[in-house]
Amino acid sequence: MTYDERLQHVSVLGAAGKMGSGILLLTAVEMADLSLKPENKGKRFVLNAIDLSDDGLAGLMDYLRAQVLKVAEKKAVWLRQMYSDRSDLIENGEIIEQYIQDVLRMVRPTTAMEVAYRSNLIFEAVSENKDLKIKILSQIDRNNPNQAWYFTNTSSVPIHLIEEGAGLKGRVLGFHFYNPPAVQRLVELIVTPNTLPETRQFALDYAKALKKVVVPSNDFAGFIGNGHFMRDALFGINTALGLANEMPLPQAIYIVNKISQDYLVRPMGIFQLIDYVGVDVVQFIMQVMNPFLANEDLHSDLLDRMMTIGVKGGQFSSGAQKDGFLKYDKGAITAVYDPDKQEYIAIETFAAAANEWMGTMPEGFVPWKNAIRIADKDSHFKAWFGLLKQSNSKSAKLAIAYGKNSDAIGRKLVTDGVANNTDDVNTVMLTGFFHAYGPVNEYFS
Amino acid sequence: MRRKIYMAAGANTISMGTGRKEFNPKKERPGLEYYINEAGKGVLAQITDPEAIDETVIGNFMSGRFNKQAHLGGFAATIHPALQYKPSHSVEGACASGGLALMAGIRSVLAETAEAVLAIGVEVQNTVKAIYGADILAGAGWFQKRKQGHAYFFPGQFSDRAGVYYERYGYDYSRAGMRQWFVNAMENARLDPTAQEYHNNTADLAALYDSMKPNGKSFVDHLNVLDCSKVSDGASGIIIASEEGLRRLGISKADAVEVAAFAQLTRNITEDPADPASLTTIGRTAALALSRAGITTGQLGTIETHDCFSIAGLLAVEALGFVKAGEGAAFVAEGRTSRNGDIPMNTTGGLIGWGHPTGGTGVHQVVTIWQQLTGKAGAAQLNIPEQKPYGMTINMGGDDVTVVSLVLKQV
Numbered sequence: 057m058t059y060d061e062r063l064q065h066v067s068v069l070g071a072a073g074k075m076g077s078g079i080l081l082l083t084a085v086e087m088a089d090l091s092l093k094p095e096n097k098g099k100r101f102v103l104n105a106i107d108l109s110d111d112g113l114a115g116l117m118d119y120l121r122a123q124v125l126k127v128a129e130k131k132a133v134w135l136r137q138m139y140s141d142r143s144d145l146i147e148n149g150e151i152i153e154q155y156i157q158d159v160l161r162m163v164r165p166t167t168a169m170e171v172a173y174r175s176n177l178i179f180e181a182v183s184e185n186k187d188l189k190i191k192i193l194s195q196i197d198r199n200n201p202n203q204a205w206y207f208t209n210t211s212s213v214p215i216h217l218i219e220e221g222a223g224l225k226g227r228v229l230g231f232h233f234y235n236p237p238a239v240q241r242l243v244e245l246i247v248t249p250n251t252l253p254e255t256r257q258f259a260l261d262y263a264k265a266l267k268k269v270v271v272p273s274n275d276f277a278g279f280i281g282n283g284h285f286m287r288d289a290l291f292g293i294n295t296a297l298g299l300a301n302e303m304p305l306p307q308a309i310y311i312v313n314k315i316s317q318d319y320l321v322r323p324m325g326i327f328q329l330i331d332y333v334g335v336d337v338v339q340f341i342m343q344v345m346n347p348f349l350a351n352e353d354l355h356s357d358l359l360d361r362m363m364t365i366g367v368k369g370g371q372f373s374s375g376a377q378k379d380g381f382l383k384y385d386k387g388a389i390t391a392v393y394d395p396d397k398q399e400y401i402a403i404e405t406f407a408a409a410a411n412e413w414m415g416t417m418p419e420g421f422v423p424w425k426n427a428i429r430i431a432d433k434d435s436h437f438k439a440w441f442g443l444l445k446q447s448n449s450k451s452a453k454l455a456i457a458y459g460k461n462s463d464a465i466g467r468k469l470v471t472d473g474v475a476n477n478t479d480d481v482n483t484v485m486l487t488g489f490f491h492a493y494g495p496v497n498e499y500f501s
Numbered sequence: 502m503r504r505k506i507y508m509a510a511g512a513n514t515i516s517m518g519t520g521r522k523e524f525n526p527k528k529e530r531p532g533l534e535y536y537i538n539e540a541g542k543g544v545l546a547q548i549t550d551p552e553a554i555d556e557t558v559i560g561n562f563m564s565g566r567f568n569k570q571a572h573l574g575g576f577a578a579t580i581h582p583a584l585q586y587k588p589s590h591s592v593e594g595a596c597a598s599g600g601l602a603l604m605a606g607i608r609s610v611l612a613e614t615a616e617a618v619l620a621i622g623v624e625v626q627n628t629v630k631a632i633y634g635a636d637i638l639a640g641a642g643w644f645q646k647r648k649q650g651h652a653y654f655f656p657g658q659f660s661d662r663a664g665v666y667y668e669r670y671g672y673d674y675s676r677a678g679m680r681q682w683f684v685n686a687m688e689n690a691r692l693d694p695t696a697q698e699y700h701n702n703t704a705d706l707a708a709l710y711d712s713m714k715p716n717g718k719s720f721v722d723h724l725n726v727l728d729c730s731k732v733s734d735g736a737s738g739i740i741i742a743s744e745e746g747l748r749r750l751g752i753s754k755a756d757a758v759e760v761a762a763f764a765q766l767t768r769n770i771t772e773d774p775a776d777p778a779s780l781t782t783i784g785r786t787a788a789l790a791l792s793r794a795g796i797t798t799g800q801l802g803t804i805e806t807h808d809c810f811s812i813a814g815l816l817a818v819e820a821l822g823f824v825k826a827g828e829g830a831a832f833v834a835e836g837r838t839s840r841n842g843d844i845p846m847n848t849t850g851g852l853i854g855w856g857h858p859t860g861g862t863g864v865h866q867v868v869t870i871w872q873q874l875t876g877k878a879g880a881a882q883l884n885i886p887e888q889k890p891y892g893m894t895i896n897m898g899g900d901d902v903t904v905v906s907l908v909l910k911q912v
Contacts, residue, residue, distance in 0.1 A: 147639075
């Protein structure tokens with residue numbers, strides 16, 4: 057089966073979800089582009105968008121139309137060539153509208169999983185629940201005569217467990233997009249010892265067509281991205297809890313968030329990132345990963361408390377952040393949650409005390425959004441973290457300890473055999489988490 | 502001409518669009534009505550008696566599609582109640598619409614059906630994304646050829662012209678001229694607060710230009726975006742009057758320029774240019790205007806030419822007869838058209854630097870010449886030598902199809 061044939065009949069499971077909708081969009085566009093090639097004219101391409109939620113599927117189609125419009129506008133030059141034989145399509149606007157129509161015509165939104173029985177390729181983006189994934193995939197595979205290939209988007213469940221549980225020997229791999237898939241360039245590719253070489257090759261070709269950066273990860277729970285993020289998040293949480301011995305917890309959370317963003321020159325502080333991903337998701341992924349980890353307890357009581365209270369973070373469909381550890385107003389952090397009082401405490405009530413604790417930042421600070429544009433980042437960060445190492449302020453010491461821990465997490469992912477090398481760890485954090493420098497470096501030693 | 506015609510009281514709105522700090526494509530912006538009013542009121546602020554305006558002409562290209570609004574003559578009375586129940590109409594000739602508005606005004610005064618005419622040129626184009634704007638602007642070409650044209654239709658047309666020029670005279674040689682044309686445009690625009698590139702602060706413009714290689718996959722084969730004029734919202738206005746008209750409006754002759762000549766030629770829109778590396782309609786129209794004015798290019802103190810693309814600037818230099826075919830690139834690269842050169846061109850940035858509100862450009866060009874010849878150009882002011890008291894405009898519609906050229910003279 058050629059690449060094009062493989063993509064003639066595809067299903068996405070969990071298509072209305074945050075990840076599923078992005079995977080559906082990218083796959084729909086890739087399939088539509090294949091269908092426009094002269095040699096594929098007249099061939100039928102089918103993409104099933106399968107989800108349990110009717111409302112979700114309706115929203116998915118709206119999302120798809122809006123996103124495909126943007127995609128089409130960007131490649132109007134190419135589309136004019138592809139539709140050059142259509143004498144009825146003259147203006148860019150008409151061609152773009154036809155392309156949207158052609159993409160949407162392939163997509164079949166449905167709540168019925170049975171349609172996947174005819175697919176050659178199945179993307180799985182349902183909840184992070186190993187047993188659910190195994191149940192669904194084994195049911196499809198029992199009824200699908202095509203020896204279909206299964207690409208799971210799990211960010212935490214070991215692939216070989218899915219392979220064994222669902223009886224998919226060699227026909228499954230982890231194809232882990234980052235959120236949101238349509239924007240993030242990183243994909244973690246995880247194969248099992250059985251994965252067929254042609255399946256892996258197809259995955260690489262597909263990723264290339266989608267212009268993704270592929271980083272291979274070995275098959276350990278959490279892989280590279282969550283392997284780093286979850287431990288980094290736990291370190292942040294525990295650092296705040298430690299500080300809370302000398303100050304109220306909201307103030308401690310505020311300080312750790314600020315230092316992990318500004319001093320460490322990251323796109324957002326660690327608590328904002330937890331909120332962005334979702335307190336629920338972080339707690340859940342830790343739960344999934346924890347049983348597979350030896351000599352390590354990846355678990356936070358504070359996350360459990362937040363979940364019990366019902367403060368979950370996450371994102372609105374617009375991408376704006378929902379309140380979690382932090383409260384947001386048009387993207388700006390305005391308050392911090394106090395789990396004891398079960399209310400948000402406005403930053404201005406403790407800002408003075410927090411600032412006094414942190415002290416003044418050394419001169420030469422460049423925020424993340426400017427730092428990523430610096431040509432010689434290595435020299436810049438050497439100098440910046442050099443200044444922090446010389447500083448006696450508590451905030452600088454905290455930042456250095458944080459950076460050292462992040463570095464140690466990165467190196468451990470290699471010694472544990474999760475990543476093949478530290479470059480891969482750094483690529484994941486640079487590409488998938490938009491860090492300005494890789495966690496494995498010499499800046500903090 | 503049977504009587505003397507003057508122009509005075511010119512006014513420009515800001516040319517709004519990418520480049521201006523205050524431009525945000527995601528936020529709601531003022532519409533067509535605002536620009537017509539701003540330009541009109543800018544003119545009226547310089548006259549004593551609005552009742553003395555006998556007629557209004559509005560040049561506009563595609564408001565019917567950009568703004569879903571036609572019938573622009575009806576907006577004259579929104580500028581001032583004195584324009585109510587007076588003649589007002591709009592004219593269209595693609596990007597030469599502004600020039601045609603001036604022509605209509607001149608003819609009214611010559612015909613003695615008016616002593617003073619308010620001419621306005623306007624276009625508000627940022628209502629749609631560039632990819633759809635390209636569809637709309639393609640209306641300046643022959644629609645029967647739209648299908649085979651480029652997604653970015655007019656950039657595609659002038660990219661083809663540039664491609665022939667490169668082939669004939671050499672790529673690096675040609676690009677050096679086009680690069681200098683772009684550099685001049687930015688440097689001049691920085692001198693005019695209404696220019697779209699007024700805020701431009703790129704330190705090394707030439708290096709920026711060189712870093713952006715033309716890429717046919719995302720845009721067109723032979724031009725980068727810096728070779729192109731801006732997508733603009735803007736309007737300009739000016740008074741066209743007889744001596745009597747100036748008196749009634751309370752405008753001193755010292756604040757006016759005289760129309761020494763005008764010419765307007767049109768070539769067959771259904772035919773491709775005879776030679777892609779030559780702007781023949783521009784050449785003929787400019788020659789006619791100069792001969793009617795009884796002067797040579799040596800007497801021109803400054804020129805505003807229609808540089809919708811940098812290559813059009815080079816080809817205009819050749820069409821005007823400053824140099825032979827193929828030597829325009831060197832002429833520009835040597836700085837001969839820069840503000841300190843022997844024939845300063847587009848001294849407030851032209852279409853690439855000041856902006857290109859398509860139907861407004863022809864009027865903007867005469868406003869710049871009027872400013873230069875009356876000493877009102879502010880930081881962009883040239884020293885106009887005594888032996889060169891003339892200024893010239895070349896306003897082009899479509900691919901060298903409709904051309905309006907005016908020769909203006911210091912009074």
